[in-house]
Amino acid sequence: MGDPDTGSPSLGRAAASGAGITLVSQGLRFVLQIIALVVLSRLLTPSDFGLVAMVTAILGVAEIIRDFGLSSAAIQAKELSDGERTNLFWANLGIGTACAAVAAACSPLIAAIYSRPELTGVTLALSWLFVVSGANTQFRAELSRSLRFRALAVTDVGAQALGIGAGILSAVLGFGFWSIVIQQIVFVVATCAINVVSCRWRPGWPHRGISLRRFFKFGAGLLGMQVMGYATNNVDTVALGSVWGAGPVGLYSRGYQLLMVPLSQVSNALLRVVLPVLSRVQDDDETYLRYVRRAQLLCCYGFGLSFAVAAGLSGPLVAVLFGAAWSGVAPIFALLAIGGIFRGLAQTTYWITLSKGLTGSQLRFYLLARPFMIISILAGLPWGAVGVAAGHSFAFMVEWAASLWWMGRSAGIDYRPLLRRALRSVLLVCVPAGLIALAGSMLPVPAVLRLVLGALAAAGYVVGLAVVSSTERADLRLMADFVQRATGRGRP
Structure with a gap:
């Protein structure tokens, strides 16, 4: 009997096993990079x-x-x-x-x-x-x-x-x-x-x-997407360095790296597992869409919830990791983490683009969207690193919604269920959890305790929501099933 998400027993087992191995390895890399962030920031x-x-x-x-x-x-x-x-x-x-x-x-x-x-x-x-x-x-x-x-x-x-x-x-x-x-x-x-x-x-x-013509044709579209994406992601650093100097860039780069360490590690891990599998079932519409919906669920809970809580806990988080000398990183990271919610959600459209070979279409979208995003980021430059971080998050929020519509138009996929599900998760799960974490982090206790209390309060909200909402319970069951299969304990 074939795997319900991949259509092939061997491919399903490979995907589950690969997800487990990859997520564990990326978890170890995350720990190593956090150690590097903490130690080097003190040296x-x-x-x-x-x-x-x-x-x-x-x-x-x-x-x-x-x-x-x-x-x-x-x-x-x-x-x-x-x-x-x-x-x-x-x-x-x-x-x-x-x-x-x-x-x-x-x-x-x-x-x-x-x-x-x-x-x-x-x-x-x-x-x-x-x-x-x-x-x-x-x-x-x-x-x-x-x-x-x-x-x-x-x-x-x-x-x-x-x-x-x-x-x-x-x-x-x-x-x-x-x-x-x-x-x-x-x-x-x-x-x-x-x-x-x-x-x-x-x-x-x-x-x-x-001939390598077909590879360069695919790669040229992807290259254009990545160059435009890179310009959007790095114009902030270049502009800050030119106008404000190395010190503000150092603070901004710490906040940006604190955002990108988990984002890049988890997204790269998922891409490595998802892309080969989606590419192999790209002609089976029913199986493909089922897998895409589950992938988006991972983005909503994995990226959206995590970054919302991290934004709320930015003050004690920076204090514990970097020390008092780096307190200026906290507001920068909080703003960047809000944008991280939407950068995480956008991973789903990126996976669809690659697996369907739609890099040319996505490049055309980037040519329209990325100049707007660069202008939004640079608009915050007069207010220094905090202003740039605010422009950064606004740009990625708008870009995510537009990219979902564009992807649906290009791939022939109804984007509206994906949009509704993502907005439900953001408004019902992520935003309240982040605000509750923020409230917990403002208690008059040491930074470590504020960090723990804020995280526990946010976790308590999610658990309570799952108790009263059948939709959230179903989502959490799907997440638990994924974890079991990824670690080899679930069905193949």
């Missing part, structure tokens, strides 16, 4: 973080170009020959090498933009990593396509631990902002090395007679 200054963030905000676009959407194209393809894999490897390596050369050549320009000469050395130290990442791209894609989630988990956790260890050791030894650079170098090199060792496939010499 380095806001200016140290701000200096490196100003460079990576610009160089990050080259990392997107280096991939060119070819990793997702390889995963999404129903069939992939060895010759195509080989040519994709050489394509990514060539693009990565070109990105490294351009980044190195632009190092004086980057230093001039911010009027900080030391950024020339930082840019040169990071630029050669594009070659390493280019070599790694198809090894990682092959592991993902083969559903080798355990190998990917080893890479993620191992490379993360090595990078963080190197960064903390460097900070203890007094390397200052170079500690963050060293952390990134060790992480990228270790990721590539472990993936190469884990992957059974090896590339040969390029094949002239094998």
Whole structure:
């Protein structure tokens, strides 16, 4: 009997097992990154973080170009020959090498933009990593396509631990902002090395007679989406650095990283499991929609509820993690976390776009939506990091609603049930839980106790809602079933 969500017993078991392994590994990475946030924030200054963030905000676009959407194209393809894999490897390596050369050549320009000469050395130290990442791209894609989630988990956790260890050791030894650079170098090199060792496939010499046209067609649309998305996500850092300097950028980058650590870890984990499965059942409309609805449920409770509560608890959360010297991060993070609710919900439309191969349509949407979002973010610049954070969250709230409508139009899916379900979760579950957490966090007790009491109060509200609402009870049962299946305790 086939799996009700995937249509295939083996695929259902692979998805459940992969979800469990991936979520555990991403949970470990989350813990490691929180440790790095806490420890490095106590060893380095806001200016140290701000200096490196100003460079990576610009160089990050080259990392997107280096991939060119070819990793997702390889995963999404129903069939992939060895010759195509080989040519994709050489394509990514060539693009990565070109990105490294351009980044190195632009190092004086980057230093001039911010009027900080030391950024020339930082840019040169990071630029050669594009070659390493280019070599790694198809090894990682092959592991993902083969559903080798355990190998990917080893890479993620191992490379993360090595990078963080190197960064903390460097900070203890007094390397200052170079500690963050060293952390990134060790992480990228270790990721590539472990993936190469884990992957059974090896590339040969390029094949002239094998075309990559279909992959570049898919990748070009995805590349455009990612570049537009990256510009939206990083224009805040570049603008703050140019106008307000390294200190405010350091505070903003801590708040932004506190948002993105759980968001990126969980979304990447789910993408790695969801994309191969959705791609394989994309022609079975009934099964596909059933899986999409459950995926959105995960986003509503996993992202929406978590970020709403985190926004309410921003004060004691920042105090416990970073200390009193970083109190300026709290209002920035609270505003960013509100936007994180909608960034999390938007993951569902992103999964549909990739699995249906609709990157061209989504790029057209980005060309309309992202300029509006950039303007919204920059509108807050006169009010510093807090104003930029407010503009950031407003932009992503509007973009989520518009993207859901656009996705439904492009994919031929009725978006209205998805919109209604998401709004119900936001208004009935997320917003009240966040406000209750905020009330609990304002009690006149130490920060740790305020954090615990606020979280317990929010949890109590959710449990109470489930008691009186049959819809919420049904949703929680689906969540529990997913967790059981992901950890191997439920039915295959």
